Amino acid sequence: MTYAIIQDGPSRSFAEGDKFLAGATDRDADVIVHCGTPFVADPGKAAILVELGDESLAEHIGEDPAVTNALGFARYRNGDDAPSKLVELVRPASASDAAVAAAAKVFKEAGLEVVVSSDQIGRIVNRLVIPKYNAALRFLDEGLATQADMDLTCKLGLGYPDGPLERIIRGGLENHYDTTQALFETYGTPAYAPPRRAVVSKNMSRRRDR
């Protein structure tokens, strides 16, 4: 399965020098991958993929049921940490199985792990992990335990490679704010409301930028 990458600006999924970028061919390829460039319909392609941030795929491709080969994707990444091996493929209701298979193949051949998510904000990982991170930040404010003890509990008790608090802080509290805010605007549930420490970090950076 050949693929072409049409890119404008940096990609959150593929940093400069990423193996996936090197494997791309020209625009005659079976699959088109948009990174920061506008979606252009082309029914002749096996799949057209649009890189996503925290937004819905429909913002890029619309909700037209006749478009069967357009999909979204994002490589999961904790803030500024290096991208993980996980690609979340976003499948709109209109997508054909063949388009999903073609898209999955492109990423798998590049050594990435692929899961399929519906077009809901936060996809799988952020939808699930952000409320836990918010709870951990709140617990820290409320004095439940120290950061070190909360992180240690998750590592020893649950086998996580790192604790939730060290992870959020390493990835950047501002990034955490942006993601949780996007989820909060969509779902309105308190679990996604930006926690104090993330708000502080965001406001301080806004003040610096002013």
Add this chain to the structure above:
Amino acid sequence: MTRTIKTVGVCGAAGTMGAGIALVAARAGFRTISYDMKEDALERSAKQSAAFLDKSVERGKLEASKRDAIVGAMSRTTDISALEDCDLVIEAVFEDLATKQKLLDRLDAVCSEDTIFASNTSTLSITEIASGSKVPTRVVGMHFCLPAQLMKLIEMSPGILTSEETFESAWAWTKACSQIPVRTQDKPGFILNALLVPFNNDAIRALEAGVASAADIDKAIKAGLGYKMGPLELIDLIGLDTQVRLCEAFYPITLDPRAATPPLLRRMVAAGLLGRKSGKGFFDYEGNAMYGA
């Protein structure tokens, strides 16, 4: 000042947690008395503990002489008065407030005034349990992880009335057992379950909301976050009925919507899909294959 602890009693020692906790104590050289109300279960669990130790010897992780010392340090009883000399009594009986309070009341009558009582409760309040004793200052939370004989972490929580001496003594004892204690407040679920139970519920809700298949939800969490287990396979291991009980313990107290029982979970339990123990939960465990349910 910390109390010197030489003899440890474990209540509910025939149970899953109690048996493991008794091994932890005996392994660290403490005289350990296993107490349970069920005699046959106590015999059965003593055999299982012996088998566990034999395996450790076979694997070269434990010297045969050390095994004999551990076995020699352990005794068992169905008579609560046998706990009279204990410096520390750890309770791991049924997760029921009245049962635990009543047990502490009986221990009050048996043990000396300065015996420390520790509770392994997962969901109840240490302060509420402690109110079962006339000396609530001596009661402390000591939450082991399953399987206790293999997991190092212990969440230690003081209740409102717990004395600092009690806490410090119990803390020092866990370290003498080569365990790793963390300090947490007496709040529902302490750290581990407060983070885990709602997270697992969220995974069930994501499945119900059609975000992804069970297999893809677990794969995403493992590949994206490096967790050893996906949330849905973990619930299958814990048992879906147990997950409902956890929700029912936490939600009425915290009113955290994430802790409420997800409707899909309730339906699956009603349908007999309890996870590994019933052969099917979010995944299928029959014939060794694991498929998305």
